[in-house]
Amino acid sequence: MTTPASVMPRATYRLQFHAGFGFKDATAIAPYLGRLGVSHVYASPYLKARPGSTHGYDITDHQALNPELGTEEDFSAMVAALRQAGLGQILDFVPNHMGVGGSDNPLWLDVLEWGPESEHAGWFDIDWDPDRRYLLNKLLVPFLGDQYGVELKAGNLALKYDEDEGTLAVWAYDTHKLPICPLFYDRILAHENAGLDRLSDLFSDLPMWRPQVAERARALKAELAALLNDDAEARAALDAQIASFNGDWKALDALIQEQFWRVAYYGVAGDDINYRRFFNINDLAGLRMELPAVFRHAHARIIPWVEDGTLDGIRLDHVDGLLDPKRYFDDLRAASTRPFYLVIEKILAAHEQLREDWPVEGTTGYDFTNLVLGAMINPAAEESFTETYKSFTGLVTPFAEIVRECKIRIMENEMASELNVLGRDAGRVARQNPMTADFTRNILQRAIKQIVASFPVYRTYIDMDGAQEDADRRDLDWAMAQARRGDSNIDPSVFDFLHGALSGQVVAAPKSGFSRTAVLRFAMKLQQYSGPVMAKGLEDTTFYRYNRHVALNEVGGEPERFGISANAFHKANAQRAKNWPHAMLGTSTHDTKRGEDTRARLAVLSDLPEEWSRQVTIWSRLLRARRGDIGGNAPPDRNDEYLLYQLLVGSWPVELLEQTDEAALQVYAERLKGALEKSMREAKLHSTWTAPDTAYEDAMQAFARDALDTNRGGFLASFLPFAQRVARLGVQNSLIQTVMKLTLPGMPDIYQGCEMWDLSLVDPDNRRPVDYTVRQVALADLEPRLEHVEGRGSLLGELLQDWHDGRIKLAVTALLLDLRREQTSLFATGSYEPVSIEGGKSDQALGYMRGADDQRLVVLVARYPGLRETDPDWGDTVAMLPDGRWTDWLSGRVVEGGQAVKLGELFDVLPAVVLRSS
Known part of the structure; x- marks a missing residue:
């Protein structure tokens, strides 16, 4: 499958539509987005949804626009304004489910x-x-x-x-x-x-x-x-x-x-x-998108928009919920005579690859989010960080055991009914053959629970043809082996039967005694179940229980993997350049647990593990002593307390770093309160959404209020100096994160407002209103000053000194979007290869080269800012720059290639250089 370059986005800008931000609002900022340098608006769903929807995924009518966003005329005006600004559209669409309940579906x-x-x-x-x-x-x-x-x-x-x-x-x-x-x-x-x-x-x-x-x-x-x-x-x-x-x-x-x-x-x-x-949301009901009538109805507006050019692409939400994702992708491609860009929300395990026969451009970028984060986490700090977490909280359970426990909890509670149905269906299949007729629903259900709890991926993809790919076979074999150990009281023959059913092997030969259709339908239904169990057990439970380093607790992430090596980083990018060069690259989304700059700050802690350990010990003593809890036994528990400190360090507002503003502090306190409430209830240890423990929650919230109490400022006096240092260092991580997103293989997306600082907490905090007036004024001021390459170095140096207002991030973003516009083919199809870095501090930098035709680009970034602050001398560390004359697109510096270039000279303005061959 080849999608023409003419409809391929160069860069997108995500907009969240809701009653407070509609078509008219998007129309108003279209000129700004065009000047910023993106090629497409990437819109959240805007078909008719449940009244008051803040996300649009609860569609109630596929035939109509959401009236809360505006009229048909407002929509047409928005489309015209986007076109006038040189912008196309990518639409987020959910094929898996609809909003139900209420009175409007x-x-x-x-x-x-x-x-x-x-x-x-x-x-x-x-x-x-x-x-x-x-x-x-x-x-x-x-x-x-x-x-x-x-x-x-x-x-x-x-x-x-x-x-x-x-x-x-x-x-x-x-x-x-x-x-x-x-x-x-x-x-x-x-x-x-x-x-x-x-x-x-x-x-x-x-x-x-x-x-x-x-x-x-x-x-x-x-x-x-x-x-x-x-x-x-x-x-x-x-x-x-x-x-x-x-x-x-x-x-x-x-x-x-x-x-x-x-x-x-x-x-x-x-x-x-x-x-x-x-998942387990009662008012979102699954659709049988495999039925032609359902498919035609659900796409009655979408496909005509593709055909007439209103849309250049579609982003598909939750494709793992579909009975047969590949068939759906094929149907979607066939439904339009006009080619279009297509990316899918698919969470990949570290060992998992996107299916090469899927007719899509790639994923929506959660794998990239965690790759870039991993590059900023210092692996050398893992042992210290782990010891601090264990000694402070007393928790020693391995991450994998927590995941398994949480998945089983989900299956025994919120999603027990679906498990009951799978057990019943398995029993009906088993009774078709005398050799398995004695397998009861209860024993099959117990075995299925163990299998699903053991899945190392969200799901496998066997279909009605019964063919199983090697990757599916590997993951199923692993799950089966783990499941057999998980409940050794189950007769092995039960697992043998289920293994054969889920792999299609029991009906691989004629006259098996089983209905081929019944067996494969059962296998496909179980696949639809395993994904939600993984999502609820991992993302929505384990990620709120395991708080060793919460920046790593991100959608698509693996918190047990503490940073990645340079080799792993380069391998992942080279594979994307080869197989999925147009996959979406995201660092913030409407679903990320923390904003991109919050994570960048928290990554700094891995540079300062000993200091971090000292600080949390001091903070805990200060706050618990104030409450008369010297022993640290009163609620909140130490794990939730440890989470609080990380949230404070990561999201502390810039405007509160240097001075106290009671009104701003109160706004932040409310944001923090919401994040803590969600964290406690999702963890399902002391409280839940269905049965809140108000006594425990009140104790946690009171603890947080004490931390923010300016009248008793012992904690703040200790906290703020450290927070100021981490925030300042985090700016460097944020800038290299931005540079990597805009230069690595793939198609970058900017989540609304994230061209400046994004210190969000978990949703809905990341869907707060964006001040576009501030951004438009800032860009208008910067544009003429960024035009000439020669003066950029001094300008960016000034902006970095005054980093608090976020203009440094905006300037870097605008510059690199402009470069993508100039060198479209290099970024769309360019090769990727590592640049060798040698010397005593080679692990503190990454380098890579992109190339297409006669265009070449070398990018070098400096990581681990906490280490570099302590010891700023790069010493003998050099980058082996290819032959040629190179100009840094960001600073304007000219560098001669074909030699080893000292990193200390390259990183004297910013922690990144983007060298363009000249």
Whole structure:
């Protein structure tokens, strides 16, 4: 698959659309983004989503724009403004699921109304024949805040009539619409009123209209609306009937029991849910995108936008949720006659490679995020850092054991129902063959739990053809070996059967005794399950429990790997240049746990491990002594305390480094409070989202408030000098991170606002409003001053001295985006090779060369700023610069190649040089 260069982005800028930032706002900043130097806006989803959505992934109507973002006219004006600024568009799109609940998803409402008979019943991944027989032909709707009976008696479920549609529905909290099936309208309409009595009789006759029941019901609803609009007596009679139901909860319950839905307390979902969700989120229901009708419906707006040039590309969210990702990618490519850029959100394990036969440009860049971070972490500090963490917290459990424990917890709680279904399906398959007929659902379910807990990757990719790639076979074999040890009480033959089923081997030969389709469908369903379990167990649980160095606890990251070698760094980049030269390169996203500059700061701690250890000990004594807890036994526990110190160091606002501003401090305190709450609840140790432990949470929040208390400033007096030093050193990491993103193989993305400092905490903190006025003014001031190469060195030196305002990062970003515009082919298809660095401090720098045709570019970056501050002399360390005359694009310095060049001379202005052959 080859995507033409004409639609390939040069660089993108991510915009998060929501009610506070719509099409008009994007229109207003289009000229600024064009001047900054990106080629495309990379937009969050803007199809119609749940009201108040801050991310857009909860789409409720694929046919319409989100009205909270603006009108169709506003959208057209935005598209025109982007084009005028020389910008194309990449759209984020989620094929896996839709937003459900509420009252605004017509497909979901139709399924609730008609159950298995709905024309959309097969569009969602619903099990209409579950083991929970009370849900036979019913859809569980777990949206209640308390038990069903409690909410029913309290009047929080109420029958209502919609005069515009002529429909009847039960509403939960006036928010969730639960349609009454027209087959039961006669229960409500029957009355002495002649008009209602006539319609009651007609509705009771609906079964005689099969298979056109729904069409006939629509006609009768229209008649009902007309009658009630014209006949006040009939309307009053219906209102009285409705009031009688709402006044008698037993009568309302009897009506509810007849429907195709079963409304329930949200906590029931973990055990009894019978539709596939996005992870464990009840109001995001999985779509069966493998069905042609679903595919056509979901892409009814997207594909025409590609065809007419509104979109040059698509970013696909959560592709591992799809039953058959490759088939979907093929279908998507085939749906458009115009080529387009296509990248996918795919989390890769360290040993895992993206499938080369997938017709995509690459991933959305989480692997790159962690690669660049790894290059900034000093591996030599691992032993010291680990010892500090263990001695401070008392925690010694290996990371891998925590992951396994958390995955099992997810399967036994939030996602137990899906595990039950897999056990049932495995049992049905096993009973097809006498040799496996005695494997019970319980024993199979236990084995499946061990297998999924042992998966070293998010999922494998066997499909209905039954072919298994070597990578899948390797990962499945590993999981099986670990699973057998995980529960040795399970008969080995059970694992043998499941291994054969998940690999397709039990049906590889004819007359196996098993249904080939049933076996492969079971394997593919388990693949859909293993991904969410990994995500919830690793990203959303383990990453909040294991706090050795939280910068490493990033989406797609491996916190147990403390930094990477230069060889590993070069190997990864060379592979991307060869196989995925247009993959997206990201350092901040709407999902990253920490902002890119927060991580860059925290990376500095690996340069100062002994000082860090001393500081946290001092801070803990200061804060706990104030609370009368000399022994350190009162809450919060030491692990959460250790997390707090890292969050403070990483995200401490620039404006609070040198002076105290009570208003700014209060804003920061609220941000920190939200991050701590999420961290505690996601860790699921002392508190959870479903059962918050307010006593523990209050203790943690009070501890954080004490740290920020300026009236008792012992902690702040100790903390601020260290925070100032780390922040200053972190600037150097931020700059080399920016340089690497904009020069390494791939297509760089700038997350909204990150052309200046991004000291965000976990979402939703990273979706705060961006001050584009500040950025536009700064860029307008810098543009004329950056035009001439000769004067850049002194300008960038001044900006680095005054780094607090973020203009140094903006200047470097604009300069390198301009270079990408000048040397498009070099960055789009250029080769990659390491530049040799030799000498006593060779480990403190990285170098690489990009080349295409007669264009060459050498990039050198200095890492470990804490070490260099302590010992700034580079000594005999040199870079072996290729032949030629080179000009640093950033400083304007001219360097002669073909010789060893001293790094001390190259890094006298910035911790990076970008040498262009001349």
